[in-house]
Amino acid sequence: MSDSIAASPAASSGDYSADSASDKPVVIRSAADITQLVNRGAAKISDARIVIAIALGGVFLDAYDLGALAFGMKDITRQFGLTPSGAGFVASAITFGAIVGALFGGYLTDKIGRYRVFMADMFFFVIAALACAFAPNEWVLGGSRFVMGLGVGIDLPVAMAFLAEFSRLQGRGNKASRVAMWCPTWYAAISVSYLLVLLLYAVLPATHTDWLWRLILGFGAVPAILIILIRHRYMNESPVWAANQGDLQSAAAILRKSYNINAVVADDADKTPQVKVRKAAWRNYGTLLQGIYLRRTVLATVTAVASSFAYNAVAFGLPVILSSFLQQSMISTILFSLGLNLCFAFVGGLIAVRYVSKFGAWKMTYAGYACQLVAMIGLALVGRPADGGEAAISIAMLALFLFGQGFGPGSHTMTFASLSYPTSLRGMGVGFNQTLMRSSSTVSLFLFPVLSAALGTGVFWVIALAPLAGLIVLTAIRWEPSGYDVDAEDFDVPVPRH
Template identity: 65%
Template sequence: MSTVAISPDPLRDSIEPVIAQPAIIRSAQDVSRIVNAGAAKGSNARVVIAIALGGVFLDAYDLTSLAYGIKDIAKQFALSPVQVGFVSSAIAFGAILGALFGGYLTDSIGRYRVFMADMLFFVVAAIAAGLAPNAWVLGAARFLMGFGVGLDLPVAMAFLAEFSRVAGKGNKAASVAAWCPAWYAATSTCYLLILGLYAILPAQQLGWLWRLTLAFGAVPAIAIILVRSRYISESPVWAANQGDLDGAARILKRTYGIDAIVERTAAPTVRPRRASWRNYGVLFNATYRKRTILAAVIGSASSFGYNAIIFGLPVIITSFFAQGPLTTIVASLALNLLFAFVGGLIGVRTAPTVGAWKMTVLGHALQFASLIGLALIGRPSGSALVVAAILLLGGYLFGQGFGPGSHSMTFASLSYPTWLRGIGVGFNQTLVRTASTISLFLFPVLAGALGTKVFWVIAVAPLTSLLVLLAIRWEPSGYDIDGEDYLQGESVERGTIRAEG
């Protein structure tokens, strides 16, 4: 069959496919070029991307599922604000450790093995959380669930990046950015489930609402386990980077619909790239230091602010706007669908054209303005101010959707080549989940002490990220990061290449 081959060239928006018979593979660089050109029509590459996004969906559902029920949990288990903070942040704390080990394992044993294993954490943890007899068991189950989230995100981002073309519609940046609407779709699904359960449960049984919501997380996890074993494969670029060109050729045939022939060379130009704990140090060499700092700041600032807002959304609507449970659920759902989800779709659409840097700057600017507006309004006293405050909340979520929500992962995933990507995303997520843990722990405490003045504190996060973005203008969309790595050769590992200006 006809296949895609690519001529070597510069690193940005440079991959132009031509028809060849057949594709010849002599090195990992050849495999990367084939992948960068895009899969053949009718291949399974898009299915792999969809399954990876399914993992992201589950991550978001599990992180969101406790948000509405936390007040009932606090009441049922007689928790203090500090204890509520510990229960709320347990999942993020688990994700810190999961990301640290998950990033290394993703690069060490491969994307496929980690991806096939981590769903078990979600199944066990979701059922245990739903049946928790006390806050200690609930916190432990949420910690285990968080560990699964930490494992899943580095491998999911690797799949999204390594099964997509480098330029044009649906490029790597757009595929990675798709994690954002998938995330918000999961958040909205969570609220839809809560709404449905609220409608059918008798009033005296509403205490079961949070248990059913948490336990339901096992259902999509089981579905993903059943589906992905049929369609998902190892990343061909990762296999090639490990020196397994024959395995990469088989994956290209199965997943990309591309026939490839391995042609051996007497002396490979680049030796296989093995995972090592020392690679965490490579993140801060001359080439990657600025990118690592930028991705870390964007991700941490985005996570700190978003987790405070999205976790506190039911509390904000109920307490600040004096609304009942049904209005709270409907308003939270509407804000997620109309603002966050739509913003996420815009982020995906504009990734190949406008780029990640500009959209992140615009998103953070809108978030900062929205939080300042909420802080100035305080507790709304009239219907006009209530509407204004809700619209400002929507503005924050909209800016999150098309800006840092979409592209925090774009910067974290596409700033590093394949052999370093798992560790890069894992390190980034370790910092991001640390920010989440702090945010989830502090928000109930700060909201109780400061009321609506807490928005002044949250506003520091997007402002900090804006300043760093203006200082480091790195655009990952359309950039062939693996091509850069192959050009630099083994000097990348020694940390001797010159950083970009």
Template identity: 75%
Template sequence: MSTTFAPTASAASAASTTGPAKPVIRSASDVSDLVNRGAAAGSDARIVVAIALGGVFLDAYDLGALAFGLKDVSREFSLTPAGTGLVASAITFGAIFGAFFGGFLTDKIGRYRVFMADMFFFVVAALACAFAPNAWVLGGARFVMGLGVGIDLPVAMAFLAEFSRLSGRGNKAARIATWCPVWYAAISISYLLVLGFYSTLPASHSGLLWRLILGFGAVPAIIIIAVRSRYISESPVWAANQGDLEGAARILKRSYGIDAELAPEVGTLADRAPVRTGSWRNYGALLRGVYLRRTVLATVIGIASAFAYNAVAFGLPVIISSFLAQSMLTTILASLALNLCFAFVGGLIAVRIVPAVGAWKLTVLGYALQLISLLGLAVVGRPSSVPEVVAAVALLALFLLGQGIGPGSHSMTFASLSYPTSLRGVGVGFNQTLMRASSAASLFLFPVLAAALSTRVFWVIAFAPLCGLLALLAIRWEPSGYDVDAEDFRRGV
């Protein structure tokens, strides 16, 4: 069934006596307007979004897969605490470089080409991790895996933003926020895999656990490679920004289900329209004019979220085992339950209500919950009684719920929807570069600080959500429901 659109000044439809009139494309603005109205029923838009989220799933899986095996890696390779921290954070160092260059490439050569290339990083690196003979090979393979993670996030966020409607249920902000429950689902699946391997491996082969978990990451990557060439197309808005209105019309028909036609005069208009190609100078544009305030806010939210989440979530198995003093099985089950029941559920809630409530209010709420949680954990310290253990676990749950509802979901909303199509790749890439730097610092410092401060480390971590709250109160920018892509057509880039 075809979808019709009411005529507008920029995209008028010619009258027809034989059926619904086709939308007419005269400019990149018309393409953006059609995307904002939503895909036709039965289109591939949701499949494109699902495949983009598949990349996010891999990012989360690979970043969290080593959490339970870090002690075994340290023991097998006789690593010092500093060496353990370097192996753990190698993937994040790779993601720093991958995000910076991936953001530029996403805007320069297009979303499709970058997305079709980056999955090979995951396959090669996962297999190299599984068979690593020493810590140097393992760290190097994790670094290469991080390159794939860093490259993938800018292009995945671009697809989510540029294949979604502007307002209503399932709008751009909601689709981008979906990355959060997908992330926690990946973490939970990694926990389930750990549980499965842990239950079936003989005790004499328990040292293979971390190798199996890391190597399994190649499986979903191969599946994504196999199916995405069938459904993934270039972003129609990006193609239109490059002056390829004919290509944008084809993409709209193939992936979005909208059978639009080019206006007769489109050749002349396209010749006069500015082509918004990717450039290294675009990184500088993030720090000028209206984008400076948005960049500062998105960066603070991203850094604060990454630092606090990585310190707590990556250290969750260690934290729980120290609270409960129980077996590996208890630690795995408790970590799985906390992630599914609180972080994952919080992310689903955020996706559902962000079109009505907005990303700003939800992020404020999330940071407030995290601040209360971390201060409470610092006060409780190392539990010595059953009520204190219950309180500590409840506070961890509150932290993860706040992460899912607030900064976990919307750090990428602010990073992706603060910039129009021409700057979205570098915007997300810049944000991810600094976010990953924060993650690397957190992953490296957490084992050291935890060893020195024990549970007093929560006083230090609490500064992260406090900084996020202060930034949000100082800069009240709401990206949900705002047509940021229209800014490309009101200015020269």
């Protein structure tokens, strides 16, 4: 794959490299020049990494808020007298909100810019987290979780756009590895929620354990407030998006501030978007299903839906699995869940970040789904463990599932969704992907309590269908986004592959 697109003379004549002096002028003549400079890598002294960290902070919030109820559902069900369907409503409300949020968030990310959308959606997390903490009944709790889901759905398209558009194409800190960082960040957030549960469970009086879920949900406002406080110092619009809107002056200013590149727009620069660049419009969702993007969209969507369905069923049900199927105490359940997430899901995510540029997202996703299929079949065959040996096998299968999720589909479904489309379509591409993915999450979270009650451990046969579907679509469509300069497609520039 080529690591750059055809450049105008100004940007390709040796004006810039990652090691060049920050005061050396770089002449900008087109939006393609801005893309090239970002693809080559930031200067050594740069705020781009901080922007990436803030974007990942948004991902942290998404994961924390989605997983915060895992240990609280039993208390909520008891406190509000919920039926299995009522528990499914409360559990799935956030993902239903995320469906709506992703649909509109993808459009707004491309329409009004990454910065404005990211700044606005942080307030959803603060307001909704506090409302959840003080919810007097299941309707207020479900409604607040829905509002929280709007923030989650809006955040993912913009966060992925920041990760892709503030990263270089190849080398250390490349786009694929930066996008894959969303996965270990996600599992770190899940682990923090487990640690918080463990701490609160240890300090709360036995007569006040019903406070546990309220405190956990309310804590979600804390990181959101921190992000709001630091956003004005470091956060900037994506220079690639600004350039694609025809605003080369703003794009150059962002390069100067975030990348420490002395970018100067030429007097004779073409200050209008390139002819092929698309303005944000609802019809662009249809573009994702046409031409070269159809196969990419099918691959990204099916793998995301399969990954989401299986992971949410297992991750949300992990405390139930450990406490009910393996007859563990609450403390043991928390410790086992924390250990499995840190040692397998989180470590798998770090492996994905480290090796995606070497092995590619396609191969790692395929291997991850294979691990998950084996794990689900193993859990289904063991059923309810009858002794310590079978319990050990069940725990090993859960570990295998989470490890496969970490280095495989958990990391790279977002790589497919983010890096299969150029800047002009990226927000809507991720938004479309997340809309269908969150639909899968909603179905999974709603059905798991019902199916688990009806089928017992037989539910693992149902979950096994998800990784099987992922393997089938990966076999049918071999598309590798890692290292491919997809933004060149906005400028009618051929992009050769190795």
